[in-house]
Amino acid sequence: MTIRGLTLAALAVLPSAAHAQTPTETTHALDRVLTQGEVRPLAAIAAIRLRHGRVAYSYYGGFARQSPDGAVPVGPQTLFRIASISKVVTTIGLMELVEQGKINLDHDASDYLGFRLRNPDFPQTPITVRMLLNHTSSIRDADGYTLPPDHRISEFFDATHKPGDPGYHFAHGDGHAPGTWFEYCNLCYGLVGTIMERASGERFDHYQQTHVLAPLGIDGGYNRMALPHPDRLATLYSHQPRGWEAETDTQPRTPNWNAAFLASYTPGTNGTLFSPQGGLRISMEGLTRLVRFMLAHGTLDGRTLLSARSIDLMQTPTWQYDGKNGDCPYPIASYGLSMARLTGARDSSGRETRPYKGYSGDLAGHLGDAYSLHSGFWYDPATGDGFLFAADGFPDSGQERPGAYSSFTRVEEEIFTALAEAGTSAP
Numbered sequence: 001m002t003i004r005g006l007t008l009a010a011l012a013v014l015p016s017a018a019h020a021q022t023p024t025e026t027t028h029a030l031d032r033v034l035t036q037g038e039v040r041p042l043a044a045i046a047a048i049r050l051r052h053g054r055v056a057y058s059y060y061g062g063f064a065r066q067s068p069d070g071a072v073p074v075g076p077q078t079l080f081r082i083a084s085i086s087k088v089v090t091t092i093g094l095m096e097l098v099e100q101g102k103i104n105l106d107h108d109a110s111d112y113l114g115f116r117l118r119n120p121d122f123p124q125t126p127i128t129v130r131m132l133l134n135h136t137s138s139i140r141d142a143d144g145y146t147l148p149p150d151h152r153i154s155e156f157f158d159a160t161h162k163p164g165d166p167g168y169h170f171a172h173g174d175g176h177a178p179g180t181w182f183e184y185c186n187l188c189y190g191l192v193g194t195i196m197e198r199a200s201g202e203r204f205d206h207y208q209q210t211h212v213l214a215p216l217g218i219d220g221g222y223n224r225m226a227l228p229h230p231d232r233l234a235t236l237y238s239h240q241p242r243g244w245e246a247e248t249d250t251q252p253r254t255p256n257w258n259a260a261f262l263a264s265y266t267p268g269t270n271g272t273l274f275s276p277q278g279g280l281r282i283s284m285e286g287l288t289r290l291v292r293f294m295l296a297h298g299t300l301d302g303r304t305l306l307s308a309r310s311i312d313l314m315q316t317p318t319w320q321y322d323g324k325n326g327d328c329p330y331p332i333a334s335y336g337l338s339m340a341r342l343t344g345a346r347d348s349s350g351r352e353t354r355p356y357k358g359y360s361g362d363l364a365g366h367l368g369d370a371y372s373l374h375s376g377f378w379y380d381p382a383t384g385d386g387f388l389f390a391a392d393g394f395p396d397s398g399q400e401r402p403g404a405y406s407s408f409t410r411v412e413e414e415i416f417t418a419l420a421e422a423g424t425s426a427p
Contacts, residue, residue: 020421020422021418021421021422023057023422026057026059026418026419026421026422027059029414029417029418029421030045030047030059030061030415030418031061033045033391033411033414033415033418034061034062037401037410037411037414038239038393038394038395038400038401038410038411039395039399039401040239040241040395041239041393042062042239042391042392042393042394042411043062043063043237043239043244043392043393044060044061044062044063044064044074044078044234044390044391044392044393045059045060045061045062045074045389045390045391045392045415046058046059046060046061046074046075046076046078046080046284046389046390047059047284047387047388047389047390047391047415047418047419048284048287048288048386048387048388048389048419049386049387049419049420049422050288050291050379050384050385050386050387050388051384051385052383052384052385053291053292053295053379053384053386054384055288056422057419057422058076058284060073060074060075060076060078060284061074062074062392062393064078064232064233064234064235065233065234065235065250065251066235066244067251074234076283076284076285077219077229077232077283077285078232078233078234078283078284079219079220079227079229079232079233079234079281079282079283079286080234080236080281080282080283080373080375080390080392081224081234081236081248081249081278081279081280081281081370081371081373082278082280082281082282082287082368082373082375082377082390083278083367083368083369083370083371083373083374083375084186084277084278084366084367084368084369084370085280085282085287085365085366085367085368085375085376085377086222086275086276086277086278086279086280086368087189087276087277087278087338087366088290088314088338088339088365088366088377089208089212089213089280089282089290090189090192090193090196090208090276090277090280090338091133091192091314091337091338091339092212092305092306092314093196093207093208093211093212094129094133094192094195094196095306095310095313095314095337096211096212096305096306097196097199097200098310099306099307099310102199102200103129103195103196103199104129105128105129105130105133105313105337106128106129106130107128107129108126108127108128109126109127109128109129109131109132109191109195110126110127112129112195112198112199113153113154113191113194113195113198114154114198114268115154115157117157117191119138119139119170119171119177119178120163120170120172121138121170121171121172121173121177122138122177122178125177125178125179126178127139127178128178128179129192129195130318130337131178131179131188132188132189132191132192132195133188133192133337133338134182134318134319134335134336134337134338135182135183135184135185135188135319135335136178136179136180136181136182136183136318136319137178137179137185137188138170138171138176138177138178138181138183139169139170139171139185139187139188139191140168140169140170140171140183140185140187141169141185141186141187142166142167142168142169142187143166143167144167145185145186145187145190145272145277146190146272146273146275147270147272147273148256148257148261148273149257149261149262149264149265149270149273150261151270152269152270153190153191153194153269153270153271153272156169156187157169157170169187171183180325181325181326181327182319182321182325182326182327182328182332182335183326183327183328184328184329184330184332186277186278187272187277188277189276189277190270190271190272190275190276190277191271192271192276193271193272193273193274193276194268194269194270194271194272195271196271196276197267197268197269197271198267198268200267201267201268202267203265203267203273203274204222204267204271204273204274204276205221205222205223205226205273205274208221208222209221209222209223209226211305212305215303215305216289216290216293216300216303216305217289217300217301218282218286218289218290219232219282219283219285219286220280220281220282220283220286221280221281222274222275222276222279222280222281223274224249224253224281225253225255227281230251230253232283233249233251233253233281234249234392235247235248235249235250235251236248236249236371236372236373236392237372237392237393238371238372238393238394238395238396239372239393239394239395240395240396244393247371247372248371249281278368278370284388284390287377287388288388290377291377291379291384291386291388293305294311294315294364294379294381295379295381295384297311297312298310298311313336313337314336314337314338314339315336315339315341315364315381316336317334317335317336317341318335318336318337319334319335320333320334320335320345321333321334321345321346321347321348326348327348328347328348329349329407330347330367330369330407331347331351331353331355331367331406331407331408332347332353333345333346333347333348333353338366339364339365339366340353340364340365340366340367341362341363341364342354342355342359342361342362342363342364342365342378343362344359344360347407349407351403351405351406351407352405352406353406353407354405354406355378355387355406355408355412355413355416355420356413356416356417356420357405357417358420359416359420361380361385362380362381362382363378363379363380363386363387364378364379364380364381365377365378365379365386366378367408367412368390369397372392372393372394372395372396372397373390373391373392373394374390374391374394374400374409374411374412375389375390375391376388376389376412376415376416387415387416387419387420389412389415389419391411391412391415394409394411
């Protein structure tokens with residue numbers, strides 16, 4: 001049975017949408033995505049349509065988790081492990097340290113990490129913090145990008161790893177020097193988290209909670225064992241032929257590591273611990289507050305965390321695909337400091353970065369894809385219109401239905417389309 005909630009407000013007809021739907025029609029369209037958008041029904045969809053930075057329509061369908069007492073419904077405060085949207089919030093924390101003069105975006109990252117970080121193919125070319133943020137560092141995820149607390153992140157790059165090994169984390173033999181080629185890399189944000197720890201002296205999850213999430217009034221965090229409201233946490237599922245299979249964030253919560261290991265951890269040695277690249281747990285309410293912060297150029301509810309210049313730096317592309325300067329499996333053709341722009345330009349697959357047919361906008365934000373969840377954090381900096389969603393319960397990674405006209409999945413295209421066509425008529 002579909003469990004859903006609905007919030008309505010006047011929503012003007014969008015000129016780029018094919019036609020306007022009543023809110024009830026939009027709800028029915030999202031019900032169909034939930035139950036029929038994949039080869040098997042999804043577990044949950046939470047979705048919001050913003051206009052001028054305000055919630056104009058919202059949808060909550062499916063379940064956050066299964067329990068012996070029945071399914072727990074999804075709602076506005078359900079915390080999802082939101083995947084790579086986490087990178088945006090990580091970068092907000094980093095930019096605070098940049099504004100304090102503790103980090104320079106164009107400085108050699110080696111000096112902040114405490115070990116030499118160089119691609120052996122280009123030993124004289126520094127890898128900068130900016131390159132880590134915009135995926136042009138020549139570092140690769142290889143066979144993994146997280147380590148337990150009793151390891152150091154420098155181990156990823158030591159001399160035991162050779163070109164051709166599954167664990168070799170540098171591009172090799174392609175002639176693309178750092179700063180010249182885009183290839184999406186989660187490990188780079190583990191390095192960013194390490195740099196933040198060394199610059200601040202605080203463990204990454206504590207720093208983000210104290211300096212970003214709490215000041216913004218956002219419930220959630222990067223450490224699932226320290227969530228203020230663990231009852232709001234969604235379990236992420238994959239939908240297999242045999243039924244639902246929990247992927248992560250099960251209840252009751254069990255720690256990833258021995259508590260003694262974490263208690264003895266030295267900040268600045270392994271910033272991958274709390275997944276700066278994808279470990280944020282946040283709700284639709286939290287994402288809405290995050291959009292408001294970005295639209296207000298670094299201020300929310302009278303509290304300023306960043307300057308307008310820093311927000312602009314995050315949103316402004318530093319890399320744009322020109323047909324020969326990158327490779328990416330996602331609908332990304334331009335990228336700034338942790339943020340992409342959907343301009344309609346073609347990505348490296350040759351498909352246009354258009355989230356729905358008839359789109360002609362310039363949305364800024366990020367997508368998420370992990371643990372059988374796909375998510376979206378997209379808004380227009382000029383108008384405040386936006387699309388926020390989390391869809392959980394896909395089949396195994398790589399088995400999702402592909403998009404009809406873009407590098408988004410079919411479900412993502414259908415969610416964008418339903419939200420774009422939401423109209424003003426009464427239900």
